[in-house]
Amino acid sequence: xxxxxxxxxxxxxxxxxxxxxxxxxxxxxxxxxxxxxxxxxxxxxxxxxxxxxxxxxxxxxxxxxxxxxxxxxxxxxxxxxxxxxxxxxxxxxxxxxxxxxxxxxxxxxxxxxxxxxxxxxxxxxxxxxxxxxxxxxxxxxxxxxxxxxxxxxxxxxxxxxxxxxxxxxxxxxxxxxxxxxxxxxxxxxxxxxxxxxxxxxxxxxxxxxxxxxxxxxxxxxxxxxxxxxxxxxxxxxxxxxxxxxxxxxxxxxxxxxxxxxxxxxxxxxxxxxxxxxx
Numbered sequence: 236x237x238x239x240x241x242x243x244x245x246x247x248x249x250x251x252x253x254x255x256x257x258x259x260x261x262x263x264x265x266x267x268x269x270x271x272x273x274x275x276x277x278x279x280x281x282x283x284x285x286x287x288x289x290x291x292x293x294x295x296x297x298x299x300x301x302x303x304x305x306x307x308x309x310x311x312x313x314x315x316x317x318x319x320x321x322x323x324x325x326x327x328x329x330x331x332x333x334x335x336x337x338x339x340x341x342x343x344x345x346x347x348x349x350x351x352x353x354x355x356x357x358x359x360x361x362x363x364x365x366x367x368x369x370x371x372x373x374x375x376x377x378x379x380x381x382x383x384x385x386x387x388x389x390x391x392x393x394x395x396x397x398x399x400x401x402x403x404x405x406x407x408x409x410x411x412x413x414x415x416x417x418x419x420x421x422x423x424x425x426x427x428x429x430x431x432x433x434x435x436x437x438x439x440x441x442x443x444x445x446x447x448x449x450x451x452x453x454x455x456x457x458x459x460x461x462x463x464x465x466x467x468x469x470x471x472x473x474x475x476x477x478x479x480x481x482x483x484x485x486x487x488x489x490x491x492x493x494x495x496x497x498x499x500x501x502x503x504x505x506x507x508x509x510x511x512x513x
Contacts, residue, residue, distance in 0.1 A: 250470045254313045257460035260453045261302040267450040268297050274443055275433060281343065285350035288343040293429055295340030296372075299333045300379070300418045301454060305461040307333070308415060311472040312464055319478060327391055330383045337376050344369075368424040375417045382407075382414055412465055419458045426451060 272278050272290045281288035307329035310322050348361040364370060388394050389403055426447065434443045464470060 246467075246469060250312065250464060250467070253460045253464050254309060257305065257309065257457050257464070260457035260460065261306065264302055264450060264453040264457060265298055267446055267453060268294060271443070271446040271450055274446070281347070285346040286352050287347070289347040289429070292340045292343040292347065293425065295336045295343065296425065297422055297454070299336040300340070300376070301415075301422050302457065303329055303333055304379075304415055304418060305457060308411060309461055309464050312470050315472050316475070318475065319472075322472075323390070327387065330386070334380055334383050337379065341373070341376060366428065368421060368428050371417070372421040372425065375414065375421050379414050379418070382410055408465070412462070415458075415461065419454065422454065423451060
């Protein structure tokens with residue numbers, strides 16, 4: 236199937252609808268996250284007070300490990316008409332930014348535990364890596380970094396042959412989608428854990444609970460849209476016409492090269508015309 240025929244495929248309209256829904260849900264998640272984390276005090280006071288950096292951890296992981304990660308995964312299919320060089324560069328840059336903020340988010344979580352204080356200001360450090368959320372989250376972050384570095388070496392720096400890159404692509408896609416699922420799951424675990432510890436309003440329908448439930452719903456919608464977009468093989472990006480080697484041009488170049496070589500052989504007298512005709 237050619238690139239042109241795929242562009243007019245009726246189901247591509249559904250793909251665009253899903254991507255628009257994912258964008259809307261992702262942006263809504265960011266705004267809801269900012270609103271939720273600001274309900275019980277300033278959001279960025281953790282910059283100056285290490286014991287208050289758990290909010291920065293939640294913000295970094297939700298925004299980059301889930302939302303920006305999902306948008307990077309959809310880059311090739313969402314912008315089908317853009318040159319692969321550009322989409323590939325943006326895809327790699329987005330994952331690089333994710334790795335930076337993942338490291339920042341992990342540091343913020345450890346600082347919040349190590350510098351924790353009681354209500355009267357006395358130091359009261361909390362243990363690190365004491366929950367399933369922390370174990371699965373740390374494993375997800377490590378695997379995500381490995382996935383990024385391997386993709387950079389194989390597809391960005393071209394340290395492998397084209398055949399090896401093509402052979403490795405299904406595994407690269409599958410492992411990236413698995414990591415996206417792990418990131419979503421561990422983020423939902425973290426939101427639940429943070430909500431239990433920091434939501435103190437007695438009413439079930441208080442603003443804190445409404446916002447965190449809306450945040451969880453928007454992240455779920457975003458996750459499902461990304462998975463559907465990436466899972467459908469007919470929505471896979473096809474090479475643009477200028478990215479495909481034209482058979483006629485390559486065949487004519489081959490025939491010219493053959494004629495030149497044949498003339499050189501005949502002129503050298505190594506074989507006769509009758510032998511060449513056979």
